[in-house]
Structures are given as C-alpha cells and as structure tokens.
Amino acid sequence: MSDLRRILLVDDSAQDVELALAAFEENGLSDRVVVARDGQEALDYLYRSGKYADREEELPAVVLLDIKMPKIDGLEVLRRLKSDPDMQALPVVMLTSSREEVDLVESYNTGSNAYVVKPVDFNEFVESMKEIGIFWAMVNEPPYIQG
C-alpha cells in the first residue's frame, strides 16, 4: 500500500531523539518517524486521544520504546498495549540503554517483539536503526489492526 508506514519513536531524552533521527536520516527513513516524548504521549498517539485526537494516519508499523521514562515508563506502555486485545498485535521493539536481565525478562514476558540495546558506538547505532527501520517498516508485513 502506498501509505508510508511509520515508526513511532518513544523516548524522553532530547539527545537520544536527536541521535536516533540523525541515524534514521542517514538511511532515508527519517520522514517515517513520529516522536513521542513520554509514555502518555505514545498512548495518546496510538489511541487517538489527547493532542493526537485527530491523528489521520494509520497506526505505525512498529513502536520503538525506551524503558526509562518519567510518568508512564516503557514497560507500563508495553503492558497496556499487550493487554489490550485491539493493540496487542502491534509490533513493539524495546530500544534502550540497559541490558539488565530484569528488564529483558520483563519485556519479553509482557510480549515485546524484540529488545535492542543502544550501543555506545554511533556507527553501530546507525546500522542498527537502518536494519530495524527497513525490516519493520518495509520488509515486515504489519498486522491488520483496525486503528
């Protein structure tokens, strides 16, 4: 379909957002990226509530979710999405600094589709974002969600 499949990036850190966008830009994926600055915004976007009440476009092809965020953290967003039968098929990739086992276990147990640790090396990061973006937004067939 012609409608550009989007990537929802959820991260509270301005620097991380900037780096991620720069990474996506290097791969020509930056116009697909929608940014939410915390868990609440992410949910607002997905559920067409709050400031995204008038969201026109389709649901994103994938949600790149940071874990450590204020108010509603990444794991809570994940839990809410995966416990909602309407949203649970939506692909979610945890994109985070930490490789702590507790986060890893919790994420997968709650139903995340993948868990990616952001590397310190920027070039590696660029490479990862390219692979993730291309896979989820282009290669993968998104689930059919009435959104």
Add this chain to the structure above:
Amino acid sequence: MRRSLAAALACSYVVLLAILAVNAAVSLRNASDLVARDTAMRHGLDVELALADLRRSLQEAENGWRGYLLTGDRAFAQPGDVLLERAQTDARSIRKWSAGDPVQTARAASLVESTDDLVRLLDSSLSPHHGVAPRVPWRRALVPERRCEDRLRDLSAQMTADQERSVAALAQAADTSAATTRQRALAAAWCGAVAVTAGYLLLRALLVDRGRAERKIRRLNEELEQRVIERTARLAAANRELEAFSYAVSHDLRAPLRHIAGFAELLKKRAASTLDGATARYVDNIIRAAQHAGRLVDDVLEFGRLGRSELRDAEVDLNDVVSGVRAQLAAETEHRDIEWSIARLPAVRGDATMLRRAWQNLLSNAVKYTRGREHTEIEISCRPVGGEMIFAVADNGAGFDMAYADKLFGVFERVHRSDEFEGTGIGLAHVKRIMERHGGRVWAEGALDRGATFYFTLPCSRCKEIEDVRSAAHSACG
C-alpha cells in the same frame, strides 16, 4: 565447677560402695562366726551330755559290779558290760567333739584311755573263770579299777566344768558379737544414708548446673541464629542495593556516554571539511574515550553480575565454544595470517555463558596481542594432571614481563599501555573469577616480545573424558 561436682559425686559413690562391701564382708564373717559358735555350742552341750551319760554309765556299772561281787550273781554284772561299752562309745564321741579345743582334746584322750583301761581291768578282774564268780571282798577289790574310776570322774568333772565355762564364754561372745554387729549395722546404715544423701545432693547440683549450661547454650544458639538472620538480611539488602546500583548505572551512565560518542560522530561528519588534522584527532579522541568508557561500564556491570549470579551448570562442549568464539572474532582475524592449533577439548560441566565469556576473553587477547606479528600462532591445548585438567592458550605475540605476572589478573590492571593495546583490564580478571567459580585456577607465563601462555584449570570432576586424552585421563584423572 562441674568437674569438682562430678568428682565429688564419684567419690560419694565409691564411699557408698566401700561401705556396702565392708558391710557385706563383715556380715558374712559374722554369719560364719555364728555358725561356728553354734556348732561349738552344740558340741559343747553334746559333750556335757555325753559326760553325764558316761558318769551315769559308770555309776550303774559300779552298782552292778557291787551286786555281782556281793552276790556272785552274774546277772548283776551284765548290764555293766553294756554300760561300759556305752561309756567307751561316749568317750570316743567326746574326743571327737573336743577336737576344737586342745586342752579338752588332751583330756578327752585321757578319758578314752582311762575308759579303755577300766574296761580292760574290769574285764580281767570280773570275768568269771569258767562260770564261777570270783569271791572278792568288794572293799578291797577293784583297787586299780577304782583308781581308774576316780581318774575318770576327775577328768569328767574337769571337762564338764571347762565345757560349762566355754559354753558360758561362747554365749557371752555371742551377745557381744550381736551387740557389735548391731552397732556396725547401724553405723553402716548411717554412713550409707549419708553417702546416698550426699550423692543425691551432688547429683542434683550437677543436674542444676547442667540445666543452667543447657539454657545458656540454647540462649547462645538463639542469639547466634538471630545474628545470622540479621547478617543474612543485611547481606540481602546489600545485594539488592548493588543490583539497584547496577541497574541505575546500566541506564543512567550509558546514556550520556552514548550521547558524547554519537554527537561527536555527527560533529565529525558534519564538519568534516572544516576540521584540520588536530581538530579531527580531538574529535576522534572524544569518540574513543566515550566508547572506552562504555566498554568499562559494560565490563564493570558484567563483573558485578557475575559475582552475584548463580552458576548454572550444564554440559558444555568446549570445542563448540572455541569454534563459536573464533567465528565471533572473524572480523578481526579475517585479514590476518593466523595459524590455529587446537587440540580436541573435553566436554565439561559448567556455566555455558561464563565459560564462553572466559574463552572469548582469552582468545580475543591472543588475537589482539599478536597483532604486531606477521605470522600469528595460537595454540590451544589441554592435558590432565593430578585431579585437574589444565587448559592452555599460547600465542607468539607481545608477551609480558614475568615480573608483573601477578598483576595480570587484577581488576582494571594492565601491563601494556593503552596506546599499544586497547583494553579495559578486566578481561583476565573475568577469566580468573569464572574459573575460580568453577573450582579451578589461572596463571600465566610469558616473556616480553616472546609470546604468552595463559593456563587455567578445571577439576577433573567437571571434565568428561575424550578419545585423544582418554588413556592419559585414565591414569591421571582416574
């Protein structure tokens, strides 16, 4: 305190036993004395009776003879014979019964002798010559007989008197003996009672003491348990703190490092044209520093995690592990001339992740420190020695000064400069920790610029035998 109580208790028991033993001995002796005395008394009475009987016999015999002498009638004499026989028997009995007393024995012997003499004399004097009674005037007759009779009578009287005296003495002795026995029995009973009471008191004291000691022990035990619980709780809390710390570090320390590295890269890209050599180098340094810090953080976190984690034992084929690690190092080894000599390694029981990490560190070190060589040789071997399997990773690289051999395995310790060889100095510390967790040891040998060999051991109990080293393993690992 307890020892003296126990000793006193033992003493009182010994005393009690002694009293009982002495009492028993004395009682037994008294009993046998009693029996002896009783027998003696009975004999004494028998002797008295016999003597009386003897006298009577003699008297009746004498009467008989008198009659015979007066009348010449044999019939008077006859009973006399029987009586004399009785007298002889009596005399002999008396002798028998007087066996105990030497004086009486002597007298009894005389008695027997005299009785026999009398019988003989009478026999010869009075026996009829062919049925004719001798006509002897009795006053003048039987003088020797009469003398014998007198002797007999005296002896008899003496013996009787003696006998009465001795019987009386025996009776007296019996009385005193009874009195003494009663006294002794009472005394023994008293002592026994005292000893038993003493024993009881001591025993009670001992038990009280023991009870006190037991309560003390129980209280100490409870205190100890309490302390253990507290300490465990404190340890658990410390552990949790460490976990929380590690978690925070994981998130919060990595992020800024990523930002530094990321923006520096972007800066380099954006301003590539305007950056001169030095400036570009500065930016590179920033990037490298940030990346190094990132690796340090990773290493420290893993080191901490390793310390806290449980060993998850599984069967690990070290050949697979080594192949896997080599594949991981492919990027670095691709364009290099590396000769690998890898012996067939055993399967071991251990934590797969940890063992893989250890091999990763060892092999990446080997690859790294041989970078300066045109032709790199890396040899992996193992051999069983004693109760252990010794593994070795040998390279022909930069080596190290043996003087710093013990620093090698320290945390963040390095024996090379970072501009010579990069690294965080934690790789070997990891290996050491991992092997020690598995019950092994590590050490290294090397020489500057002549390569290094890193050894680690695993106990044979963790190793399974393999074909190539089977015979050797049999003899050493048994």
